[in-house]
Amino acid sequence: MAEHRRQLDIAVIGAGILGLATTEALVRLGVDVTCFDGRPPGRGLSGGLTRTFRHRHDSEQVVGLAVAGKEGFDRWAKRLGRRLIGDEGVVYAGMTPDHAAGMRAHGVEHRFADPAEHRSLFGPLAPVSGPLLVDPDGGAIRAKRTIDALAGWVGDRIVQADIHSVTVPPDGDGVEIQTTESIYRARHVVICAGTAAPRLGAGVGFDMPVRSALHARPHFRLRDGYRGEPLPCWVDITGEFGEKVYGSPIGSTGRYVLGLIGPDVDVPFDAAGALPPGSTMDEHVRRLQSYVRRALPGLDSEPVGIRVCVMTKLPAGSDAFRVWHTGGVTAIAGHNLFKLAPVLGELLAESAVDDVLPARLRLAGATALRAA
Ligand SMILES: Cc1cc2nc3c(=O)[nH]c(=O)nc-3n(C[C@H](O)[C@H](O)[C@H](O)COP(=O)(O)OP(=O)(O)OC[C@H]3O[C@@H](n4cnc5c(N)ncnc54)[C@H](O)[C@@H]3O)c2cc1C
Known part of the structure; x- marks a missing residue:
């Protein structure tokens, strides 16, 4: 080996939820792994306090991954000695029995509740016209707690450095990655770099058609008067109250996050970070305030805080993901992957160790799974 470069077994790029889950799985396997991130863990797409864990997805296969994801969160929670997903459950409006086909196929507990039960299922909710689908084992993921736990477990495997690029050198001796500090050669590189994944993947020939957009939450x-009443995660695709939305409690703080669902609700930006001229996020907040006034009288319609987050989506849909693989490199991109992180981390770790895409990810790579 040349003197000036450093040899690694497996390198993971990114210390968001997927990179950390992959690194943690590799550490458990006893593999020599280094995880690179230019920022402290969890500052990218995985930032913030809460995410929804829901079982319901259009794709049966993704429901199966969600079941495995939940088991993984339960294992992590046991190891940490604190819960990582609350027992709030998820309530959905606008679903038919067809929407629950994947849950039925995987034996996931659920029921359709009478609309008259609205208040006993979701305290702040106004009367609704249709049945409500209840997913009692879903709930709010304690996102920051999860990131902190994983970062603690993998400890000094994390190296704070940005990777400039990833290339497969013609000498066939591993995969080269460059940082400001050094040139490395790794036996396998796993790219979990969120918004930067397409740029890094391009270095090894991956065409990753990820679109980035801003999203107001x-x-x-x-x-x-509503304290102590049920506060589940919420998915409303009826449009009955003027918007389609999702929502999630922030732990047990009595605060509740809402976001819009639909094709027009994210503001796209290009690779240089430029928004379309005249774009503003204010309008999205106003639309959510209007929704709160109509649908959620138990919430004060004046927001107490706003996060503007980046989303990365594939053309296959707002809930699609895909994995790319070539000799020595695996990369993942998609959206709504927090809840799947434990199982995706294990599968990405397997891909790195064996240098073969596991069957469950091969299918995803072929079809870009949709997950509602
Ligand atoms: C508003 C919003 C709501 C969401 N709601 C849900 C939900 O309810 N349920 C759910 O399951 N999911 C949800 N998601 C999606 C989920 O948060 C993401 O899919 C997940 O966090 C992606 O994790 P990641 O590890 O792939 O990316 P990231 O967290 O972005 O991690 C990538 C890391 O790579 C690092 N990096 C980038 N470039 C480089 C480089 N060149 N060198 C080194 N490091 C680099 C970054 O600093 C970053 O830390 C939501 C996302 C958003 C934004």
Whole structure:
């Protein structure tokens, strides 16, 4: 080996939820792994306090991954000695029995509740016209707690450095990655770099058609008088109250995050970070305030805080993901992957160790799974 470069067994690029889950799985396997990130863990797409864990997806295969994801979160929670997914459950409006086919196929507990039960299922909710699908084993992921736990477990495997590029050298001796500190050769590189994945993947010939967009997530305070009432995660695709939305409690703080669902709700930006001229996120917040006034009288419609987050989506849909693989390199991109991180981390670790895409990811790579 040339003197000036450093040899690694497996390199993971990115210390977001997927990179950390992959690194943690590799550490458990006793593999020599180094995880690179230019920022502290969890500052990219995985930032913030809460995410929804839901079982319901259009694709049966993704429901199966969600079941495995839940088992993984339960294992992590046991190891940590603290819960990582709350017992709030998920309530969905606008679903038919067809929408629950994947849950039935995988034996996931669920039921359709009478609309008259709205208040006993979701305290702040106004009367609704249709049945509500209840996913009692879903809930709010404690996102920051999960990131902190994983970062602690993998410890000094994380090296704070940005990777400039990934290439497969013609000498056939591993995969080269460059940082400001050194040139490395790794037996396998796993790219879990969020918004930067397409740029890094391009270095080894991956065409990753990821679109980045900004998304507003205001959070609202529970009104006095609604404290102690059920506060589940929420998915409303009816449009009955003027918008389609998702929502999630922030732990047990009495604050509730809402975001819009639909093709027009994210503001795209290009590789240089430029928004279309005249774009503004204000309008999205106003639309959510209007939704709160109509649908959620138990919340104060004045937001107490707003996060503007980046989303990375594939053309196959807002809930699609895909894995790319070539000799020595695996890369992943998609959206709504927090809940699947434990199982995706294990599968990406397997891909790195064997240098073969596991069957469950091969199918995903072929079809770009849709997950509702
Ligand atoms: C508003 C919003 C709501 C969401 N809601 C849900 C939900 O309810 N349920 C759910 O399951 N998922 C949800 N998601 C999606 C979920 O958060 C993401 O799919 C997940 O966090 C992606 O994790 P990641 O590890 O792939 O990416 P990231 O967290 O972005 O991690 C990538 C890391 O790579 C690092 N990096 C980038 N470039 C380089 C480089 N050149 N060198 C070294 N490091 C680099 C970055 O610093 C970053 O830390 C939501 C996302 C958003 C934004």
